[in-house]
Amino acid sequence: ETGVTQSPTHLIKTRGQQVTLRCSSQSGHNTVSWYQQALGQGPQFIFQYYREEENGRGNFPPRFSGLQFPNYSSELNVNALELDDSALYLCASSDRGEGYTFGSGTRLTVV
Amino acid sequence: AQSVSQHNHHVILSEAASLELGCNYSYGGTVNLFWYVQYPGQHLQLLLKYFSGDPLVKGIKGFEAEFIKSKFSFNLRKPSVQWSDTAEYFCAVTTEYNFNKFYFGSGTKLNVKP
Numbered sequence A: 001e002t003g004v005t006q007s008p009t010h011l012i013k014t015r016g017q018q019v020t021l022r023c024s025s026q027s028g029h030n031t032v033s034w035y036q037q038a039l040g041q042g043p044q045f046i047f048q049y050y051r052e053e054e055n056g057r058g059n060f061p062p063r064f065s066g067l068q069f070p071n072y073s074s075e076l077n078v079n080a081l082e083l084d085d086s087a088l089y090l091c092a093s094s095d096r097g098e099g100y101t102f103g104s105g106t107r108l109t110v111v
Numbered sequence B: 001a002q003s004v005s006q007h008n009h010h011v012i013l014s015e016a017a018s019l020e021l022g023c024n025y026s027y028g029g030t031v032n033l034f035w036y037v038q039y040p041g042q043h044l045q046l047l048l049k050y051f052s053g054d055p056l057v058k059g060i061k062g063f064e065a066e067f068i069k070s071k072f073s074f075n076l077r078k079p080s081v082q083w084s085d086t087a088e089y090f091c092a093v094t095t096e097y098n099f100n101k102f103y104f105g106s107g108t109k110l111n112v113k114p
Helices: none
Strands: A005-007 A010-013 A019-024 A031-037 A044-050 A053-057 A064-068 A074-078 A087-094 A100-102 A106-110 B010-014 B019-021 B031-038 B045-050 B056-058 B064-068 B073-078 B087-095 B098-104 B108-113
Touching: A005 A087, A010 A019, A019 A087, A019 A106, A031 A074, A031 B098, A044 A064, A044 B098, A053 B098, A074 A087, B010 B019, B019 B108, B031 B064, B031 B073, B031 B098, B045 B056, B045 B064, B045 B073, B073 B087
Parallel strands: A010 A106, B010 B108
Antiparallel strands: A005 A019, A019 A074, A031 A044, A031 A087, A044 A053, A064 A074, A087 A100, A087 A106, B019 B073, B031 B045, B031 B087, B056 B064, B064 B073, B087 B098, B087 B108
């Protein structure tokens, strides 16, 4: 059982559509990061939020955007979906110390 | 950009065999090192981590890892694997520039035959 909750667990979208994925961080964790895990690969860093501001970004285009709310929950938005966006999207929260917790992920399929 | 290499993509062992999974990273500065395990259909779980101190780190479920700074390596070991260890294992690194940004290896799938 993880303290990080992601929704939905599975999602199917059509190419060109937009999607919003949600993450509820573990209590007390003020930093959230999002990762994309394509099939057969390790998770790749998308971006990170700390106290509602983006605090680091990986090599992903601007159509990947995010939000962090005052309660430290977070959203990942992807516009103009492409087939290659099909992946498991992971949220991880931390307290900027030693605690890192990953959620179970949202499996996105783009058709 | 930093990189993490896991050279074994797929390992098949029989129960009670010893396990060693390789992990090498490219960053020359201060790092934190992690091993995560992902059981089929489940979330990433932390096996062990190294921040500083004794380079031999013991984790959960009988796993351990050794940090060898001169070799930029953090290999995962277990003396005797069980069928329940069948999973995918990921090595990950964070650096002094951002200790919350993980660089993951591509993973090693371990299949333990009963």
